[in-house]
Amino acid sequence: MWIDAFLALRDSIAFHSNAALAFQADPNPEQNDQLTRATNLTISAIRFLKTFRAGYLEPEVMHLYPEKTDNEQFKKLIQFISPDIVCTAASLVSAYPLDMSQFYRLFNTTRIPLNKKDDLVTNESGMHILVLRNGNFYVFNVLDGDGNIVKASEIHAHLKYILSNESPTPEFPVGYLTSENRNTWAKLRNELLHNGNEEAMSLVETAIFSLCLDDFSVTDTDQLVQTLHHGEGMNRWFDKSFNLIITKDGSAGINLETSWGDGVAVIRFMNEVFKDSTQEPLVTPHSQVANVDSSHMVRKLDFHLNDTLKEGISEAKENFEAMRKSLTFQCFRFEKGGKAFLKRQKVSPDAMIQLSFQMAFLSLYGQTVPTYEACSTGTFKHGRTEIIRPASVYTKRCSEAFIREAFRYKVRDLRNMLSDCSEYHIRLIREAAMGQGFDRHLFALRFLAASKTGPMIPDFFQDPAYSYLNENILLTNTLSSPLVANIAFAPVVSDGIAVGYSVHQDYLKFTVSSHCGRNVGEFNQGVTKCLENIFSVLEGRPIHS
Structure with a gap:
């Protein structure tokens, strides 16, 4: 499909x-x-x-506890397990072989x-x-x-x-x-x-x-x-x-x-x-x-x-x-910190980056829009991707607080909002990776309905809300390899913004693109400012307007 x-x-x-x-x-x-x-x-x-x-070619494996399983000792041990049960055995120690079809x-x-x-x-x-x-x-x-x-x-x-x-x-x-x-x-x-x-x-x-x-x-x-x-x-x-x-x-x-x-x-x-x-x-x-x-x-x-x-x-x-x-592309780096700092603060780096996109878009355009973040479902046979939906009630509340009402909140309260966003985003990632997202489920239902009923698809899929949800104005994707310098792609809608990004120990890297309807430079500046404010709050300092 x-x-x-x-x-x-x-x-x-x-x-x-x-x-x-x-x-x-x-x-x-x-x-x-x-x-x-x-x-x-x-x-x-x-x-x-x-x-x-x-x-x-050595199989791709997702190691939830790499210190225990991503080593030569584990690789030698796993070779002696029957191919019929090797995937089950590996999953018992939180090592998940990925689909390589x-x-x-x-x-x-x-x-x-x-x-x-x-x-x-x-x-x-x-x-x-x-x-x-x-x-x-x-x-x-x-x-x-x-x-x-x-x-x-x-x-x-x-x-x-x-x-x-x-x-x-x-x-x-x-x-x-x-x-x-x-x-x-x-x-x-x-x-x-x-x-x-x-x-x-x-x-x-x-x-x-x-x-x-x-x-x-x-x-x-x-x-x-x-x-x-x-x-x-x-x-x-x-x-x-x-x-x-x-x-x-x-x-x-x-x-x-x-x-x-x-x-x-x-x-x-x-x-x-x-x-x-x-x-x-x-x-x-x-x-x-x-x-x-x-x-x-x-x-x-x-x-x-x-x-x-x-x-x-x-x-x-x-x-x-x-x-x-x-189409315009522009790359930039955020040099004031990266994965190491965010992990010390006990928040998800991906959650904070995605939150900065929500904040920047709200500050520039005054709205929250459908946002797409790709997540691999390679733990399943023939797995492709599911969508993480980073725009949530948590990110909207936090974005409005930082952008419009920061003066009303203590730093501690803003810090708690960041933690709420992080916890919810981690949950979304986990659900998407384990096949518990809703986008691909609805996609399959629509595909099957169309194959049986022809052009007259169910009313649900003609609802304006469903149509709007699939106009992904913020299209995002990340990669995790120190050997790959940049990932770039174009927006899928004319008024969209596409962001490829990577998380490093001490910095963050972005490649942003848009068509004529959006200003890439303004968005990049907005993301930078919002990340600075997020980092300030995580350090216990007030933010500046």
């Missing part, structure tokens, strides 16, 4: 559902050379693929545009990767006929060949089509297939993944997340399960197509690939490339375009540029 809901979305996936995740820089500055980093990340990604398909879609997977609802196709026969540079398409094998990884020096040579290729940007870059409305793209894809491009499209869609080599450097974090989220359009194939993107200065990250999977799979992949590529790099800027003729082993794809396709690409480019201009 959930995958079908994603695949039925008709808006541009580039601007409405795909997400961007940035790697940290390689700790060895020399290794951030574009060619070197592209080679090492590619090889590490293929090593991850081989490990997973061989059945050797999504990992199957990580490689060789493409979202195929079709009228009304797309298809998700995985073809493991592909031994090649797709490389995009300046809107040009190249393919070469990274696995040999026996399924072994091609020598690092050969992959190094092929990427060097592509980076030295002087082919100009095509007049009509086909990559723009994947950013179009899905029904429009479905028609144009059929036109591509019927105009002599079957083989080229097959090579694109069966590739293990897409590697995008951007021919420019990024100057700051804002530009990096914009580049990873949508870039220049022509140098992406947004339908691939993921695009691995490396800019000219070696900044790197992923553009994720989200119909097939969620953060659990992608963060695990990024963590492993980052560690492998930085701790055991197979090439350096001084490495000699293999003595191979890359011009015969790297194939440049040429597309045959008729007038209909040329017009479609031109319109797709215009639509892309309009959407890009309407």
Whole structure:
């Protein structure tokens, strides 16, 4: 049901559902050379693929008491328990294996545009990767006929060949089509297939993944997340399960197509690939490339375009540029404290961050709005996500007290309100993670009702309150990996704000986006001020208006 809901979305996936995740820089500055980093990340990604398909990838496990179970002794002990009861045995000590079925879609997977609802196709026969540079398409094998990884020096040579290729940007870059409305793209894809491009499209869609080599450097974090989220359009194939993107200065990250999977799979992949590529790099800027003729082993794809396709690409480019201009990203850090301080104060860091969003929105726009926070349900078979609803009677009361009536309350009373918000938020997280949320339950009921009654769905789902609840004006998501620098995505409604954030020991990091209807800078300043007030009260100090 959930995958079908994603695949039925008709808006541009580039601007409405795909997400961007940035790697940290390689700790060895020399290794951030574009060619070197592209080679090492590619090889590490293929090593991850081989490990997973061989059945050797260590399972994802949620450890409620990591000091007891997240260690080598527990891992050795659990190996002797029968597979039939191992999950039950682990759960008895609060170690919960997570569903890993999504990992199957990580490689060789493409979202195929079709009228009304797309298809998700995985073809493991592909031994090649797709490389995009300046809107040009190249393919070469990274696995040999026996399924072994091609020598690092050969992959190094092929990427060097592509980076030295002087082919100009095509007049009509086909990559723009994947950013179009899905029904429009479905028609144009059929036109591509019927105009002599079957083989080229097959090579694109069966590739293990897409590697995008951007021919420019990024100057700051804002530009990096914009580049990873949508870039220049022509140098992406947004339908691939993921695009691995490396800019000219070696900044790197992923553009994720989200119909097939969620953060659990992608963060695990990024963590492993980052560690492998930085701790055991197979090439350096001084490495000699293999003595191979890359011009015969790297194939440049040429597309045959008729007038209909040329017009479609031109319109797709215009639509892309309009959407890009309407969307703003801005990153900021809150440096006055992080997880360590909030834990000492016995409040949930996530609760305080979400509360700051509620306070900031109330102070700027005078209202409380539907708010979405994603929560993994990976403890269940084929689990995806549930929604945490951070906007509550507790956050509203607390926000109004801090924003409008702080002078009426003692610091102790404000502190108690923060504790109430924290306790309730922890309860919401626990309920969502254990399948006790209401959003997915109602979604399933609506799906089943529609399948039986057609367009006449029950009155409940036509109620204005239900419709408003699902207009998620504040869209939020967090990640927990020190190796992933930023997560970015766009709002799902025109007047919305999207916030990706991460919690660190001594600081908090945010990436905020909005369309023209909201001012990102004002919201960021509001969040900063509200966090300062929250921290002041937690320290026992009065807040300043």
